[in-house]
Amino acid sequence: MSIHILGIRHHGPGSARNVKDYLEKTKPDIVLVEGPPEADGILEWVGNEHLVPPVAILCYQPEAPQKAVFYPFAEFSPEWQAILYARKNRIPVRFMDLPVAHQFDIRAAREPKTDTEEAPSLNNTLAPHIPDARTVKYNPIAYLAGAAGFADEEKWWEHMFEYRQHPEDVFIAISEGMQALRQDLRLPYDRVEQLREAHMRKTIRQAEREMFTEIAVVCGAWHAPALTDMPKAKDDNDLLKGLPKVKVAATWIPWTYNRLSYSSGYGAGINSPGWYEHNWRYPADDGTRWMARVAKLFREQQKDISVAHVLEAVRLSAALTALRHLPKPGLEELNEATLSVLCNGEDFMMQLINNELIVSDKIGDVPSDIPKPPLQTDIEKQQKRLRLPQTADFKDYVLDLRKETDLERSILLHRLEMLGIQWGQRYGASGKGTFKEQWRLQWDPGFSIDIIDKGSWGNTVEEASSQYVQHQARTTTSLNEVCTLLEAAIPAELHTAVEVLVQQVNNLAAATGDVMQLMTVIPGLVQISRYGNVRKTDASLVENIIAGMITRICVSLPAACISIADDAATELLDLVYGMNDAILILQEADLTAQWQHTLSKIAGNDSTAPIIGGYATRLLTDHRQIAGNELVKTFSYAMSAAIPPAISAAWLEGFLKGSGTLLLVDNDLWTVVYNWMHQLEEDAFKQLLPLLRRTFSNFSKPERRKLGEKAKGGTAGNSGIHQQELDNIDTTRALKGVPVVLQMLGIK
Template identity: 25%
Template sequence: MGASLHIVGVRHHSPACARLVSHTLRAVRPRHVLIEGPADMNARLGELLLAHEPPLALFSSYRGEGRAHASWTPFCAYSPEWVALTEGHAAGAEVRFMDLPAWHPAFQGVRNRYGDGERRHGLAIQRLCARLGLEGMDALWDHLFEQPLEPEALAERLRVYFEALRGESPADGEDTQREAFMLAHVEAALARGDGPVVVVCGGFHAPVLARAGTRPDAVFPPAPEDASARTYLVPYSFRRLDAFSGYDSGMPSPAFYQALWDEGPRQAPERMLRATVTRLRERGQHVSSADLIAATVMAEGLARLRGHTTLTRTDLLDGLASSLVKDALDVALPWTGRGVPSPDTDPLIGEVLRAFSGERTGRLHTSTPRPPLLRDTEHHLRAQGLEPGAKARQVRLELHVPAQREKSRVLHRLRVLGISGFQRDTGPTLPTESVLQETWTVATAETFLAEVIEASGWGPTLEEAARGRLEEALLQAGPDLSRLALLLTESFFLGASTLAERVLSAMAAQARHEPDLTRLGQALERMLWLWRHDVLLGAQGSTEVGGLIAAAFERGLWLLEQLDGPTQAADAEQLRAVVALRDTLRFAAPALQLDEAQARAVFERRLGAPQAPPALRGAALGALWSLAHFPDEASAEAAAVRATRATARPSAQGDFLAGLFRLAREQVVRAPNLTLMLDEWLGAMSEEDFLVALPALRLAFGFFPPREKEAIARAVLPRHGREATEARALLRMDENPADVLAGAALDDEVRRVLRHFGLTQKEPDDAP
């Protein structure tokens, strides 16, 4: 029996290509079937051949040599590779994958092995679409290939199409490596000479593999010895497979193509119309029989106009859009392009797309091998009484209790790994909180199995996997002090003391050179919280954390004194950094032997520096006031009144007050003279000046909670002949403040235009 080579170039996840593969297998009856897929799975093909329910995917992870990588090889029922695998095996052929393993450097950065890779054929696709009057690659594909065609005609059309694409887009270095590897497998199969060889590969590679000769063996590269490379089967979903969800998949709208695979091109449109109408009606959208008839008639008319013998996906979507959407569209229809739809897409169109995407999630056979992480996770959930039940339940934890602290660590590890079903509702997430209680919602999640299997790339146990996830984040954080501080907090929540020490070391190296006050402030805020409140790993009062706080505090004061810009608007994050500096001085100065005199001198210089941003000048005053720097409250209030008067310009006053209120909110509420002075200043402003100052004033007064706003209103109302009891009513505003501001600006513009054309009398203070 001689060897013959039969190349089937395909588009991934195409029902037409899957049918061609099935036809070729029946017609050729091959001895060998080689499939574009990870060759390191060849010894484990039995796992794939169990009675699963697609969609599913091979999840591959790699960690080593200073790099980490994760990728998916997805299959659905109509994937040509899945059909080749299952039907080839059923026919008695020797079935093997022939592509490089996912851990190979050629796949670095490739998240999905079966992505379209439009970079290869964008120009050719554009020319074909322009020539045929079609919008987008997917409409072109349906027009050329998903219409009913005889297998021979389809094969020839695909061959010409892929050769044209390949001719315009030569392979890059990664493709060259992959093709050399695949070619070696094809030639080894031909060299055996024991029967026909069918090769199923992406059409871009088909022209190269068709030139295969013979060689006795294919070399398989082993993974580096110091690396961790794992591959497991995971359930997948239509949502994840859909190009409209962001996956660069072979085909969008998987539910439509599943219908095309199940029922054929003539019956599939009717099934999708029923699914779409059902979904819309379930969501309260009125879809009448007349709408349905109109959509069908429009789709059929478009199909005839486009030369289609059956309705394509685009025909059907265009018909639905034309009959169901009554208003003008703000953005182009999503199916005219690729990728995630615009946020401005009509909500009804969004529901139609979701109907075409489908809700199907795959299921693995119960005999599918499970990674150690899954067993370890289930063990910890059972041991801690955290297993999800039929109904969602709330778990309350006291972090100072050791047994409950261990439950918290398990839950935080799941959170860090992104495992669904474990939602933290309350707890000390922000470093300004001193609460040591947590509440979590534990619920069953359909994606739990897939997410745990995918997380197994980080490690074989729950503790190791969560730590591995943060270790990669540590590599990615670089010199960003705020991100390092976040990682430090996370490591304490996980109970990862070794990692915490590494993060502390990285922070210590960066703290003395951090160039950004905002990032330093965020880091200082977290470190201060840990030093004051952490009981999870003993950071409370820690010498190491305390030394880091002292270094960051000294650097922060230096950065604060370098910031200039007398016209700079208030920056809420910069003010937050000043709060962190003030709180460090307030809560840690004696214990950490901070130089209080130096810090107060910096605040005094900033308050008196005319070149400093107004908000930072106000923050410096607020810091001094809240640190009891002045001899008594009367002196402090007098200093505040003087400094506020000195900045009484519309372009600067609101920013100054934002800084002052952010740092000394409680003190300001108890300062009647300052309140009255501000009331006089606001009352004397022209409408134009008020509009200039308004955005910063809104920020400034936004720092007061409702009760304190009411106290200020009670102090001011009697000066305007109003009852203090009316204060609460003033806090309720039915109108949107932005609308009020826009209306005032419009009124001002109308008056300006009227004056310009002499249609109204000039006011006494108007310029000539």
């Protein structure tokens, strides 16, 4: 009976090749692999033509899906090659790590300690210094690389193990190196690591009891010594006795090379998965094939690259390899040659090579008939039907909602967004009209957790999103949150959820006495009523609620504008601005009349905050409720010497909010403002100057320029010019454009 301990580096192509060669030579009758035993039942899928790495085993708690762990595999992962060998040769293959069912509760129960956290990458930081003990335990390869004088552990591994012809010698050397590190370094105690190694040994003993004679054990290099010199079985059994346990499920999911890299935060990641795949597939490449791929990528970017460029870059990489006494060009030599020859020393194109070739955006594939949660099955079915593939890279879509397929795509994306699955990110679509949406899609394997989590609300996207939104509607007490949900549920076409949300909005609006909260949600509800028409949705669902809320606002708003602080007045001013826009969009005569009456009460009350009173007066002017002598009279009173300058300045800021054009065309108002400014004392003017600057800084540059020119002329200003401009207007010709403008504004 022989036990073969193969210490490997996770996702190392050299390890993968050595494992494959070793297994083919020794022909074991069972293979044990470091991994979750709960996934033994899904190993039968390895070798299926539709299970294409990179893929990952997802282990999760069905009752609490957010408690989950991934076990990724690439084609060049040693574990993948070991499992694939066993499946092709029809021999048993098992995972031997500590079951995830134990690890979940153990990790949750233990006190957080820094010595058990995932170690960061040590790439490019090792050359002269030696890592601490904790770092060595999680990344022993970094220690050995640093001891050998390599700043890059991947480069050291590549040149030390990638081209070895005698794999048994490699595994012996790795085991001896790890044994020396474990003996000579004072490592912090980690109970989980002790339990993991105890369970691995227990699995090996079980294989021995089952009379397997050639047992191949594939594990992380760090664990190799612990599995070679095994303690008594009783010691391991005592250590594993009484461990907590939870229910765990396992399945296969697609993975990406980006998630396999260090940059994603994956602790066992690598710097260059795309380069490693190239090494795995073309081990004899002297750099020519790689440079050809770089040249192809550059040509796709319209960069002029000739065959001579490629040949010269290959020669340069070979020269660098010889100078450094290396067996063949590595990624560093090839990158330096690329930078010098193909990029002319400009490194901005190197980022493209890193993204497209060195890391790559490759995503794996999983068979459609593999056991999956029902919600995930429905999502994948709709993705296939609507031709929205899962991609690891960004992909942009401009959806025309007048087309049936694009409308269904939009509905799916909105529903997933409601479920918290942020597959798509919305952008403002270019062009006119509200029938377009622009989305940028990028699939993240981590969405699998969210899909499992939300699967408890329903087996289809429509059912799950509807039930989840209804649950949110019934549990929230915030009117603003419910209105936000309603605004999102309309384009998702969740009709039942919309009815529940509308009822909840009605209930909360009736119960609240906070006029500012009501005003906050009105613009969104008005947009819903307009947006519903584009989506062929019944907008009348919210129109009655809007009318009732506006009535309550109109009753309560005048009192809310009295005796408030400046900050509160500024906040309320913005709400009045949005409220007025909503009234203009609705174009309902009764609501407009109510709003105009409310503005009159606000503007006519001396106790109203000055900035709001001024803005209310301006809105009445825009609604043509105040004009001519009455407007001048109101303006003159607000800017009179009897009113404190600070109050007058605040009133003027409110009146001029958004535009100063009225002062340019109405010389009577200009005269009032000019005289008020002229009679200010110097000290009062200096105190008001910041406020006046803020007021006029919001105007456009042409407005500020014309106001400055007019100020030079005093009260006379440029009145003759303005009057002359008005006299030269061709009224008959101007009236012909009115129907066109009304049509553009949607006014019949």
